[in-house]
Amino acid sequence: MAKDIYGVNEWGDGLITVLENGHIGLCHPDNPAQAPTDLLSLIQNLQQRGIETPVLLRITDFLKSRIDEINQSFASAIAEYDYKGRYQGVFPIKVNQQAEVIERIAEYGRLYDFGFEVGSKAELLIALSLNLGERAAIICNGIKDTEFLQLAMMSMKLGFNIFIVLESPRELELVLDVVKDSDIRPQLGIRIKLTNTVSGKWAESSGDRSTFGLTIAQIMDVVERLRETGYLDCLKLQHSHLGSQIPSIIEIRKSAQEACQFFAELRREGVPLTYLDLGGGLGVDYTGEQSAAANSINYSLKEYCLNIIETVKDMMDSNGVEHPTIITESGRACVAQSSLLIFNVLEATHFDSEYEVVAEENDHPLLLKMLEIQTYLNRERIQECWNDLKYYREEIRALFRRNQVSLAMTARTERAYLYLMNRIKTVLLDPEAMTEDMHEALVQAADIYHCNFSLFQSLPDVWAIDQLHPLAPIQRLHEAPVRAAILSDITCDSDGKIDKFVLGEGISDTLPVHDLIEGEDYYLGVFFVGAYQETLGDLHNLFGDTNVVTVALSEDGGFDILKEQDGDTIYEVLSYVEYEPKQLIAAFKANVEKAVKGGRLSPSDRRQMLRSYTDSMNGYTYFEHAEH
Ligand SMILES: Cc1ncc(COP(=O)(O)O)c(C=O)c1O
Missing domain, CATH: 1.20.58 (Methane Monooxygenase Hydroxylase; Chain G, domain 1)
Structure with missing residues (x-):
């Protein structure tokens, strides 16, 4: 049956199904009894309203259900193992920065004190404008400049539960510089480079050669420096990013074990850690194979939560350390399933023909x-x-x-x-x-179906890192597909094609497709594209266009500047991802006002904070030199 050809049953995860009429159906995750939504009818309805394909659909029910599931699975694992600490997730904004998505995550996560991880100033400005649960954490990762640190530290006075994660010994000196001569006691974290490596496409983000984090030797230096300057009591959180899309549960356990051992040892050194942040890594089964392959995972969400809680509990108990609050930074697992991209096929190029050629007398x-x-x-x-x-x-x-x-x-x-x-x-x-x-x-003779989308705009990871997403026609699934095709997009670039597909029987170089019918739209859906796909690569972490300067070399060995173009400001990049910067400023102002009313902030602090926020908003997205 056509349904099995595309493997919908395997990768659909109870969210995507095939309806009796051969259309794709979207199922309500929390209410399986509810009739599924007919995706083709939805697309046709949008068309009648003037909303054409390609269209990215964000399904809020899928998103809410994922946030609920992650938090509830941790809660039941905590109950099952009688774990004494709490779980508090954060969403890494870089995984999907779109205003619509972030605001919904804040709303759905408030109940669970779900927070955000930020990796740049622009992302920090977003987090500070949100209405978060009382204990929700804002984890500041990535390399930071003085302006970033000042804003983050001052915002603690607004009641935000902010952690500044030290990524390098240099950053500690910047922090000490900002807090000197002030009464600020920042909440600090320390990012530890685990020696354990994990497999999968993001293996390089783990182990000795990973870019971020402190080595064992550097950790001891930082601890000593904090002790000698009187700030050791501020070091509350250990950050150990396990990786991304980790395919095997055993690898997750091993890395978590190593992170716990560091935690226990640091406690022994007198560091008052109470938060253990295990970063990302919880994967998505894009292929439905349920195996430790690159685009799949060999564990369920429930198993992940149970294994994390069990490992942390066992490790802490054997070291005689109190159970810490566990933080995870699952990005992909929160949002991947909630977006899908639908596009229409424009035309087909065939490399075979049914037109019969009969031998003639004069033929060669x-x-x-x-x-x-x-x-x-x-x-x-x-x-x-x-x-x-x-x-x-x-x-x-x-x-x-x-x-x-x-x-x-x-x-x-x-x-x-x-x-x-x-x-x-x-x-x-x-x-x-x-x-x-x-x-x-x-494969060489497969059809090329020319499709109305841009791979680079809408599916950058498919092009850049051979990411696989489930892909299937959204109609005619009760009809056997009679052709095999690869897909080409409308960019004038030979790389703009998809030639690896997830099918019921495994990964294939071609996609089974139906013949195109004159006058009838044929739509394809790419599923689970909510993580990392919505924002083009060069806006990663919301770093925008760089400044551009055109220079001519002059005869005297000097140069002439012919043209200067300013790079994007934070204000500009935020508008690209659907924010209304004026509203962000207004929301931040409201948070500041609350702190003044609550006596946590003086009126002069208020002025300084607002100036700092708006200066950042109008500044460059990259690091700026500190003003002296
Ligand atoms: C520090 C950090 N946290 C969280 C994540 C999100 O990982 P994932 O999307 O696999 O959950 C990443 C991504 O690599 C990361 O670098």
Whole structure:
């Protein structure tokens, strides 16, 4: 059945299904009894309203259910193991910075004190404008400049539960510089580089060679420096990012174990840690294989939570350390499933034809031999037929180049080739006839379905890191697909194609598709694109366009500046991701006002904080030199 061809049952995770009418259905995650929404009808309705494909659909119910599931699974694991600490998740804003998504996560997560992880000034400004639960954490990761640190530390006075995670010994000196001569006692975290490596596409973000975090030697230096300056009591959190899309649960356990051992040892050194942040890593089963393969995972969300809680509890108990509050920074697992991209197919290029070519008296002998292939075309001799077909075509092409056959005869041969290719494909519908060479030939001869989307804009990871997303037609799924295709986008770039697909029987180089019907739209859906896909690569962490300067070298060894273009301000990049910066400022102002009313902030602090926030908003997205 067509449903199994695309593996919807395997990867659909109870959210995506195939309806009786052959359309894709979207199921309500919390109410399986509710009739699924017909995706084709939804798209057609949008079309009537003037909203054309390609369209990115964000399904809020999927998002809410994921936030609930993560928090509730941790809560039941805590109850099951009688863990004495709490769980408090944070969402890493870089995984999906869009205002609509962030605001919903804040809303759905308030109940659970779900917070945010920020990796840049722009992301910090977003987090500070949100209405978060009382204990929700804001984890400041990434390399920070003085302006970032000042704003983060002052915002603690507003009641935000902010942690400044030290990524390097240099950053500690910047922090000490900001707090000197003030009464600020910042909440600090320390990012520890785990030695344990994990597998998968993001293996490099773990182990000794990972970019961020302190080595064992540096950790001891930082602890000593904090002790000597009188700030050791501020070090509350240990951050140990396990990785991203970790395929195997055993690897998660091992890394968590190592993180716990560091925690216990640091406690022994007199560091008053109470928060253990295990970063990201909880994966998504994009292929539905339930295996430790790159685009899959061999564990469930429940298992992940149980294993984390069990590991931390066992490790802390064996070290005689109180159970810490556990933080995770699951980005992908929160949002991937909640967005899907729908686009229409514009046209198809076929590399075979049903148009029969019949031998004629004046045909070139090589063409006649080519047409004779039909007389021995069967499963046993399929490879021979394919070899002969290629050979005769190449020979005719060679003769054409040497002016020995006409254009018309060459064209007849090309048509005969396409027809015979079609005949060969028919025999190959019987999978037992398939050899490795023939498989390759078939892929070479696959149709190209030209689709109305840009890979670079909408699915950057498919292009950049061979990320696989489930992909299927959203209609005609009760009809067997009769063709095999790869997909090409509308950018004028040969890389703008998709040629790896998740199917029920495994990963395939072609996608089974239906013939296009004149006058009827044929839509394809790419599922689970909510994480890392919505914002183009160069806006990662909301770092925008850099400043651009055009320079000519002058004769005296100097230079002339021909043109200066200012890079993006934070104000500008925030507008690109659907924020209304004026509203952010207003929301921040309201938070500040609350702190003044509550006596946590003086009126002059208020002025300084507002100035600092608006200065950042109008500043460059990259690091700026501190003003002296
Ligand atoms: C520090 C940190 N936290 C969290 C994440 C999110 O990871 P994931 O999306 O796998 O949950 C990342 C991404 O690599 C990260 O670098």
